[in-house]
Amino acid sequence: xxxxxxxxxxxxxxxxxxxxxxxxxxxxxxxxxxxxxxxxxxxxxxxxxxxxxxxxxxxxxxxxxxxxxxxxxxxxxxxxxxxxxxxxxxxxxxxxxxxxxxxxxxxxxxxxxxxxxxxxxxxxxxxxxxxxxxxxxxxxxxxxxxxxxxxxxxxxxxxxxxxxxxxxxxxxxxxxxxxxxxxxxxxxxxxxxxxxxxxxxxxxxxxxxxxxxxxxxxxxxxxxxxxxxxxxxxxxxxxxxxxxxxxxxxxxxxxxxxxxxxxxxxxxxxxxxxxxxxxxxxxxxxxxxxxxxxx
Amino acid sequence: xxxxxxxxxxxxxxxxxxxxxxxxxxxxxxxxxxxxxxxxxxxxxxxxxxxxxxxxxxxxxxxxxxxxxxxxxxxxxxxxxxxxxxxxxxxxxxxxxxxxxxxxxxxxxxxxxxxxxxxxxxxxxxxxxxxxxxxxxxxxxxxxxx
Numbered sequence: 001x002x003x004x005x006x007x008x009x010x011x012x013x014x015x016x017x018x019x020x021x022x023x024x025x026x027x028x029x030x031x032x033x034x035x036x037x038x039x040x041x042x043x044x045x046x047x048x049x050x051x052x053x054x055x056x057x058x059x060x061x062x063x064x065x066x067x068x069x070x071x072x073x074x075x076x077x078x079x080x081x082x083x084x085x086x087x088x089x090x091x092x093x094x095x096x097x098x099x100x101x102x103x104x105x106x107x108x109x110x111x112x113x114x115x116x117x118x119x120x121x122x123x124x125x126x127x128x129x130x131x132x133x134x135x136x137x138x139x140x141x142x143x144x145x146x147x148x149x150x151x152x153x154x155x156x157x158x159x160x161x162x163x164x165x166x167x168x169x170x171x172x173x174x175x176x177x178x179x180x181x182x183x184x185x186x187x188x189x190x191x192x193x194x195x196x197x198x199x200x201x202x203x204x205x206x207x208x209x210x211x212x213x214x215x216x217x218x219x220x221x222x223x224x225x226x227x228x229x230x231x232x233x234x235x236x237x238x239x240x241x242x243x244x245x246x247x248x249x250x251x252x253x254x255x256x257x258x259x260x261x262x263x264x265x266x267x268x269x270x271x272x273x274x275x276x277x278x279x280x281x282x283x284x285x286x287x288x289x290x291x292x293x294x295x
Numbered sequence: 296x297x298x299x300x301x302x303x304x305x306x307x308x309x310x311x312x313x314x315x316x317x318x319x320x321x322x323x324x325x326x327x328x329x330x331x332x333x334x335x336x337x338x339x340x341x342x343x344x345x346x347x348x349x350x351x352x353x354x355x356x357x358x359x360x361x362x363x364x365x366x367x368x369x370x371x372x373x374x375x376x377x378x379x380x381x382x383x384x385x386x387x388x389x390x391x392x393x394x395x396x397x398x399x400x401x402x403x404x405x406x407x408x409x410x411x412x413x414x415x416x417x418x419x420x421x422x423x424x425x426x427x428x429x430x431x432x433x434x435x436x437x438x439x440x441x
Binding site for chain 2: 086154230231242243246251259261263265281282283285286
């Protein structure tokens with residue numbers, strides 16, 4: 001090769017972006033954080049490309065199929081989660097679906113996560129398996145994994161391709177569990193008159209004047225009912241345990257914790273088996289308010 | 296009267312703006328965890344260094360731009376041996392040269408602008424005054440800020 005031609009070739013090769021390559025099924029990754037738990041799905045995206053039938057023909061009935069292409073789709077979670085009612089310990093899994101028929105599949109998470117799509121794993125130890133029922137949907141041209149809805153405690157993972165949709169609800173491990181043992185809750189129960197304070201220690205008359213809070217124990221959790229209410233539509237908050245006598249507020253939306261208000265801590269003064277009252281302390285440990293037990 | 300539409304953190308921000316204005320250190324409202332990218336602050340509490348004292352804690356004269364931080368620095372000067380046994384939960388424990396919560400109050404440590412550093416020192420001070428041990432103070436700080 002003449003030097004000039006060789007130099008041109010080198011320039012052409014150098015101009016191509018490193019790793020650039022057109023693939024029939026491009027790689028993709030979706031990730032969602034819920035209450036500190038990150039769930040990531042890494043997958044390739046096959047397209048229908050005019051094929052009239054995918055499930056039952058391109059993907060045969062009875063086939064162990066990775067919902068993706070090329071290297072098996074993976075699901076990784078950095079904390080334990082409950083997926084479609086099944087405990088999934090933190091870790092990385094290859095994702096498979098046994099496509100038995102149009103309406104009856106089996107979900108498989110295999111702890112061997114680095115596998116080619118034709119290395120279809122048999123049922124074996126280290127797998128989490130459960131039956132799933134795909135729904136009709138679409139048409140979806142390009143296989144898609146997504147998180148169509150997210151709540152404070154979980155959400156839904158959705159896989160769609162061609163005329164089939166699989167939806168997998170999940171729940172994360174809460175950073176702040178709402179449950180409190182009955183024995184620890186007992187001294188806290190009761191009604192308190194609340195006074196809010198300015199930072200100079202004087203009473204702040206414009207913040208919820210005449211407020212009371214009634215603390216009850218329901219379904220293993222401490223519920224505080226504020227009158228007048230604090231913020232948001234629900235007059236109730238959870239009291240979320242930080243120590244046997246310290247609690248934070250958990251605000252509710254549609255019956256579940258939507259926000260833990262870590263800026264304040266309620267320090268109950270327990271003596272003789274019952275709290276006499278509480279102090280509200282802010283992030284800088286300043287005193288924001290007081291509660292005194294009332295009959 | 297409070298607006299029923301006011302958000303929780305909007306309320307706090309409004310309170311802080313009223314309470315601290317016109318103090319120039321409005322930057323202090325940011326939590327260190329946010330300014331440092333929200334690093335988790337898990338880890339063991341340090342062992343207080345023998346003979347540690349408050350000689351490196353920034354004096355009051357050096358806090359003219361952060362008057363709201365003065366009580367926390369006073370706490371650091373009063374109980375350096377306690378603060379030296381506490382791992383800071385704001386995220387600054389990952390910084391080079393950091394040893395303990397006391398480090399946050401020395402030199403250009405971030406306690407002058409960090410609510411969490413200040414809160415931990417004030418909580419430690421309050422609990423120490425009520426007779427709590429270092430272990431009890433650590434437990435309380437973990438419960439509050441961990």
